[in-house]
Amino acid sequence: MIKPEIKDFIQNKETIIIKGNVATAYAAKSARVQVISAYPITPQTTVVEKLSEFADGGQMPGTQYIKVESEHSVMASIIGASMAGTRTFTATSGQGLFYMYEMVHWAAGTRLPIVTAIISRGTAPPWNIWADFSDLISCRDTGWMSSFCATHQEIYDEILMSYKVCEDYDVLLPKFVAYGGFILSHTSKPVIIEDQDKVDAFLPPLPDEKGWPHIWISEKRPIMHGNLIMPSGFYSEFRMKIHVAMLEAKKKIKTVTKEFEKVFGRNYGNGLIQEYKMEGAKVAMLIYGDLALQMEEAVDQVREEGYKVGMVKLRHFRPFPVEDIRDIAKKVKILGVVDRAIAFGSQTGGPISCEVKTALHDTQGTAKVIPMMNGIGGRQVTLEQQKNQLKTLIKFHETGELPKDMIFGTYWDGLLEVD
């Protein structure tokens, strides 16, 4: 492994209009990632295009860009680079993530602070390239942390915050930062790119030649890694410690989010969730990803009509903010949960609504949860639709009446007619 020399590359704070994918590339650049390995896949492609442009154009002087033949090799090479003690980055989508899946487990099992952007898309068949978080959700039990972004700015900010959380010696876990394909990846919006020296001061220093505290390889120091462990060995203990580290990481996520706000002035709630107009609300919606931003507008407009509704944006899927959701559910009477991903055959069909129900199971006097599904496979969700979703909750609160066409207890919005 060649340790690239880090030259000074200062860029002043600037607001530029860019696609979500370009914001991702800028975040990797601002974080001074040392190794990028990537394989293009729609809708992630423009991330790697922009990164290779940066690397080739001398704008990322400390970065080695590795071209590989598949996503499986992407993660394998990133794992190697991270084990050698470097800050690493990659991005993928849908089928690419599935091809990477085996190595995804290896990254978490090795406790490597790898950050990966997931530009979420529907799972084939039928072939689908549009926003749907089922790809990310399929990595639920891999040991990776994961979060959702609602805006272009949040993509940039969340990637920076993620490095700070992942590289904390009490955490040392990889993390997915996910956002909806095309909806965020290919639309253009103003994004603030921060001063390089400010980002440098915010992030932990790049790992030195001794790498991470628990693992370090180099050509002079070969080690064997990941060999067979008998059931009597420490396997269960390794797994338990990943679980505990991820739950402990909640604290770190909260402090990093607070610190980020202090340094850069942008608020992301407590990091795990972000409340919006919850004052006096008896009816609220829990929602994640790009749909959360549009739901804010829906909440504003429904409030103007005189209904006290609120919204909670779920920022992290893993670790799951159980305590925060319990607190919310104690304050409101009705809690709608909107999913843009499917958990086939589960209680509600929506992965997040299932988690929410589980989180509330032991707690008395919490809100009634109404699971909702929409936007699967990138189907457009309009502002009007989201206002109606809020009104469905209000109607249930006032009259106890739910839509007649619920499917096994879940409200599917915007479906076409099928036999």
Place this chain on the structure above:
Amino acid sequence: MENGIIEITFHGRGGQTAITASQLLTQLAFSKGFKDTIAIPIIGAERRGAPIQAFTKLSQDKQIKTYDGVVYPDYIFIFDTSLLDIPSVKATIKEGVKLIVNSQKPIDTSNLAKNIKVFLVDATGICIKRKFMHSSGPILNIPMLGAFGKITGYYDLKIMEKVLKKEFGEKKLEKNMSVARDAYESVKEEV
């Protein structure tokens, strides 16, 4: 206009640079001091000549929070008059909308919605005259945006110069500006 947000739809054919136009428009408006902008391309299996659609939303003073497509646009760009024969395109033209049409001659508005305003600019002609072409034809976005600046007053040629210089560099600036200026000066309302 929904909630003070100006909404614009772009109709073009693959290769006519309509998607880039939707993105450039956000840059122009932002440079002029609009607070928030978003460009939304509709992406599928595009190819040269296929009908494509894009949207831009502009806001003077508040954050734009929607990602959905535009249903009731304030302005519609028509990069190719043959698109007006397609029912799905025609359906986007609602009462009271302003059209910016790339055409030499007046268009037939008798079977379109009522109270629409049509602005004509011969963008193709301008590109041919100025040899402003790429591999599959004229680069229509710059003249179309030049015309739009004149009609709306959202930005002028000075702003265009600043943005085009930043986006495409000094070397191509003169040519870019020549087509922008031609369109800015020649766009006229159909009466």
